[in-house]
Amino acid sequence: MLAHGMVHTYELSIPIFVSIWLVEFDVLSLGFVEFGVTEATLGLVVTAGYGLFGVGALPGGVLVDRIGSDRLITACLFGMAASFVLLGLSPNLLVVAIALLLWGAAASVYHPAGLTLLSKGVHERGTGFAYHGIAGNVGTGLGPLLTAILLLFLDWTVVAILLAVPALAAGAYAVRAQFDETAAVDDVAKATPNGGGDNENDGGADAGNTDTGGDSRADSVGSLAEFGVETRRLFAGAFALVFVVVMASGLYYRGFLTFLPNLLEGLPGFDPLPLTSLLPPVVTDALGVQPGSTRSINPERYFYSGLLIVGVFGQYLGGKLSDRIPVERGLAGGFGLLAVLALVFLPAANAGIVPLLAVGAMLGAALFLVQPFYQATVAEYSPAGTRGLSYGFTYLGVFGVGALGGAIAGTILTYGTPAVLFATLAGFAAVASGIGLYLLRRHSAAGTGGVR
Numbered sequence: 001m002l003a004h005g006m007v008h009t010y011e012l013s014i015p016i017f018v019s020i021w022l023v024e025f026d027v028l029s030l031g032f033v034e035f036g037v038t039e040a041t042l043g044l045v046v047t048a049g050y051g052l053f054g055v056g057a058l059p060g061g062v063l064v065d066r067i068g069s070d071r072l073i074t075a076c077l078f079g080m081a082a083s084f085v086l087l088g089l090s091p092n093l094l095v096v097a098i099a100l101l102l103w104g105a106a107a108s109v110y111h112p113a114g115l116t117l118l119s120k121g122v123h124e125r126g127t128g129f130a131y132h133g134i135a136g137n138v139g140t141g142l143g144p145l146l147t148a149i150l151l152l153f154l155d156w157t158v159v160a161i162l163l164a165v166p167a168l169a170a171g172a173y174a175v176r177a178q179f180d181e182t183a184a185v186d187d188v189a190k191a192t193p194n195g196g197g198d199n200e201n202d203g204g205a206d207a208g209n210t211d212t213g214g215d216s217r218a219d220s221v222g223s224l225a226e227f228g229v230e231t232r233r234l235f236a237g238a239f240a241l242v243f244v245v246v247m248a249s250g251l252y253y254r255g256f257l258t259f260l261p262n263l264l265e266g267l268p269g270f271d272p273l274p275l276t277s278l279l280p281p282v283v284t285d286a287l288g289v290q291p292g293s294t295r296s297i298n299p300e301r302y303f304y305s306g307l308l309i310v311g312v313f314g315q316y317l318g319g320k321l322s323d324r325i326p327v328e329r330g331l332a333g334g335f336g337l338l339a340v341l342a343l344v345f346l347p348a349a350n351a352g353i354v355p356l357l358a359v360g361a362m363l364g365a366a367l368f369l370v371q372p373f374y375q376a377t378v379a380e381y382s383p384a385g386t387r388g389l390s391y392g393f394t395y396l397g398v399f400g401v402g403a404l405g406g407a408i409a410g411t412i413l414t415y416g417t418p419a420v421l422f423a424t425l426a427g428f429a430a431v432a433s434g435i436g437l438y439l440l441r442r443h444s445a446a447g448t449g450g451v452r
Contacts, residue, residue, distance in 0.1 A: 061392020250402015
């Protein structure tokens with residue numbers, strides 16, 4: 001939970017810095033060529049770091065199955081801290097890009113390591129996913145909020161370095177932490193005849209789940225040939241459809257959040273509020289804010305943070321529901337809701353601050369409600385022995401392919417309109433919802449004697 005919170009603290013603080021970098025930097029110089037800084041340029045820079053965050057999850061998943069979660073999570077924490085120190089020392093946008101790449105590489109191992117630990121070490125898996133998700137959402141919401149507050153008084157470079165401190169402390173704790181990584185493997189195996197999971201869906205059959213609960217790493221990947229065999233085994237069944245769902249989820253998630261603060265800047269009610277006009281002189285003097293200072297509260301940053309904090313409730317609800325209803329039904333309903341909310345977001349924004357707050361709260365909850373469902377779906381459609389590989393592919397889809405959502409959003413906002421962006425996001429969600437409906441029908445057919 002500590003590590004998950006830190007991963008998302010850094011991940012979702014980056015969009016706040018994006019709005020600063022758009023003003024701070026004029027060009028991206030690669031030595032032999034220079035590019036002007038626009039939403040499209042920054043979208044590509046951020047996509048590079050976020051993309052490695054996802055792409056690295058696949059080799060990270062392989063490593064989890066070979067060496068376990070403990071060392072990888074510890075390395076992740078120290079690596080993320082180092083990358084944010086470098087970010088704070090960045091003299092130009094090229095070094096910013098390098099720091100984001102280093103962060104992506106360090107953070108990439110977390111999700112396959114952490115989720116494998118939960119799926120094999122926690123008895124009540126759905127509830128474990130829910131609490132784990134809540135910790136992530138606390139980091140997701142409070143991380144950007146802390147960043148926004150610190151930016152009221154400090155330069156962004158100092159803020160980036162200060163953000164590295166909690167990960168260093170968490171890493172020091174992780175070095176000493178001890179736990180049984182396979183405490184629930186026997187339970188997982190006994191839950192269904194084929195070891196599929198702990199709810200009524202026997203989706204593990206589609207993935208060819210043959211885990212028997214004895215050696216949890218019996219099917220682990222030890223060579224390139226074994227990697228190919230286990231990959232074909234995963235994608236020969238319905239896991240291939242689940243992979244499309246997680247890709248669509250990642251594209252929606254990154255496409256919506258990366259430029260959200262910038263999208264809100266020009267809306268009524270989001271004008272900057274000077275600190276000197278909000279606080280009495282005795283307070284501003286104590287905080288070192290001089291009369292006539294340009295430091296101000298940017299409401300869009302706090303709306304963004306609040307939307308993410310609301311995701312805590314969606315994450316918890318999704319985790320509890322994933323233990324009580326077929327996960328396919330959760331996918332269909334959750335992504336269907338996201339499609340509708342994408343289409344009504346701009347009309348709500350144009351209708352005023354109250355409708356925008358209402359739709360924003362629902363979108364924040366729905367954005368994270370779907371995560372426990374697809375995490376549990378992966379567990380249902382994959383064998384325990386290569387669960388790390390399965391989650392590696394999952395987060396390759398969510399954060400690797402999904403990182404393209406930032407580049408897509410930046411390109412659309414540079415050359416198109418916000419309306420086109422939200423229509424595109426609705427399309428991603430509709431695809432995921434449709435696959436959920438298809439998997440639900442297969443589940444129903446299997447339950448009535450049909451062929452899955």
